[in-house]
Amino acid sequence: MINLCILCEDINITEARKRLLSTLPGSDRLTDIHLALKRARGIDPESVANHLKAGCSPTGQAPATHWFCYITVDEETHQKMLDKQLYTIIEAGRVPSEFLADHGLKRIKANWK
Amino acid sequence: MEKLRQQSLLAWAQANRQAMHEAVRNTSVNQAPVAAAAAGASGVGGGGEGRVTGLYEVATDGNIYSYDDDQSQFTSMFPEPAVCCDRGDGSFYYVFQWNSTYYFGTFNWTTGQLTQYTHNLDDVAQSGNYPAKSLYLEPSGNLIMADGKGNAVFTNIIRIVPNAVTENAVATVVATAGNGNEYLTNLFTYNGDVWGIDEHSTTGGSYYNIGRYDIDRPGFVTGYPVNELLVYTAAGDQVNPGNVSVISVVQATDSRVYMTAFYQDTTVTSQYDFGIFEITAGNTGLQQANFQRLAYVNNGADIAFSLFNKS
Numbered sequence: 474m475i476n477l478c479i480l481c482e483d484i485n486i487t488e489a490r491k492r493l494l495s496t497l498p499g500s501d502r503l504t505d506i507h508l509a510l511k512r513a514r515g516i517d518p519e520s521v522a523n524h525l526k527a528g529c530s531p532t533g534q535a536p537a538t539h540w541f542c543y544i545t546v547d548e549e550t551h552q553k554m555l556d557k558q559l560y561t562i563i564e565a566g567r568v569p570s571e572f573l574a575d576h577g578l579k580r581i582k583a584n585w586k
Numbered sequence: 587m588e589k590l591r592q593q594s595l596l597a598w599a600q601a602n603r604q605a606m607h608e609a610v611r612n613t614s615v616n617q618a619p620v621a622a623a624a625a626g627a628s629g630v631g632g633g634g635e636g637r638v639t640g641l642y643e644v645a646t647d648g649n650i651y652s653y654d655d656d657q658s659q660f661t662s663m664f665p666e667p668a669v670c671c672d673r674g675d676g677s678f679y680y681v682f683q684w685n686s687t688y689y690f691g692t693f694n695w696t697t698g699q700l701t702q703y704t705h706n707l708d709d710v711a712q713s714g715n716y717p718a719k720s721l722y723l724e725p726s727g728n729l730i731m732a733d734g735k736g737n738a739v740f741t742n743i744i745r746i747v748p749n750a751v752t753e754n755a756v757a758t759v760v761a762t763a764g765n766g767n768e769y770l771t772n773l774f775t776y777n778g779d780v781w782g783i784d785e786h787s788t789t790g791g792s793y794y795n796i797g798r799y800d801i802d803r804p805g806f807v808t809g810y811p812v813n814e815l816l817v818y819t820a821a822g823d824q825v826n827p828g829n830v831s832v833i834s835v836v837q838a839t840d841s842r843v844y845m846t847a848f849y850q851d852t853t854v855t856s857q858y859d860f861g862i863f864e865i866t867a868g869n870t871g872l873q874q875a876n877f878q879r880l881a882y883v884n885n886g887a888d889i890a891f892s893l894f895n896k897s
Binding site: 474507510511525527528568569570581584 | 684685686687689702706708709711712713714734736738739740742762764766787791792828829830831848849850858860
């Protein structure tokens with residue numbers, strides 16, 4: 474298993490999400506019931522908008538200048554993602570907060586009170 | 587024939603319920619909520635035996651609701667699917683994601699106060715389309731969370747050590763579960779032991795196994811029975827295992843085990859539904875999930891997505 478940090482600039486996010494969608498881990502695991510569950514929850518399984526969703530910026534304030542995600546995959550998926558990626562930075566074995574700090578970024582967080 | 591077998595199992599479970607109560611009362615670990623229920627204590631919304639509470643995934647008005655006899659309403663807002671577990675002191679721990687970032691803390695039933703802890707969950711748990719799917723308390727007061735809902739292949743089992751004084755929590759990965767064919771869908775405690783549910787994918791379809799689970803070496807505990815989880819509709823018909831998606835499992839305050847699942851009842855309408863099931867035990871442990879009610883509340887506008895007990 475490999476932990477991946479994935480980062481993309483906001484200007485390329487749509488294309489990056491499309492490329493990510495085709496290599497997502499587990500997409501072939503989704504049976505009819507899983508797909509139906511996603512739809513019942515209002516999630517379009519085919520939508521690229523479900524991925525790379527963590528907004529980041531240099532200040533940690535909106536708007537997002539970059540988008541980030543952190544996932545656990547196997548080596549085969551890792552290689553497939555590396556082969557397909559164009560607009561993303563993919564690094565394995567990194568701690569997300571350190572990875573983002575190295576890129577001068579902070580997560581944009583909400584304050585639920 | 588199948589109905590007769592189910593009725594027989596139900597009769598067995600009912601006959602053994604009192605014994606299970608006694609066994610649970612005599613179990614020393616993590617049983618404060620059970621003791622409270624046995625003593626007739628009641629919490630928000632009244633009720634009593636069998637207290638199990640569900641959260642709406644996202645209510646249309648942004649609120650979360652308790653799911654009990656009164657279906658009483660919370661006053662605070664949770665933005666996305668949350669997993670929760672009772673602290674036994676009038677509050678519960680929650681974990682949820684908002685825009686792929688984790689939030690962890692406590693929620694007080696009475697005051698409605700939502701407290702956010704400082705934590706490092708974002709450094710250890712999968713983000714993106716992968717919010718948490720299970721959360722339970724260890725006897726030490728630490729929590730175990732399982733990430734990887736959605737279409738993740740692997741599940742990180744994460745220990746969260748909270749500090750109520752500093753409102754800080756430190757999370758570490760205990761182990762990672764999953765091997766391509768087996769997918770850990772839930773962790774929960776049952777009579778003091780950790781139990782898990784694995785989804786198995788085969789060329790012939792998928793099915794679920796349930797049994798005692800070892801979080802340190804992810805997999806079912808060697809030497810204990812592992813059962814295929816059988817799911818039954820209100821009419822007593824077995825649901826095709828491939829037409830079930832287990833969502834949330836918890837042992838309620840009266841020791842019964844409840845599950846929310848998304849399922850398709852092909853014997854009636856073939857419609858998909860969210861249901862709440864009670865998982866009853868056979869001779870080899872938890873095995874059979876019997877339909878209790880649909881998991882819709884608020885006049886059907888919302889779904890009790892995550893279950894947790896409430897003392």
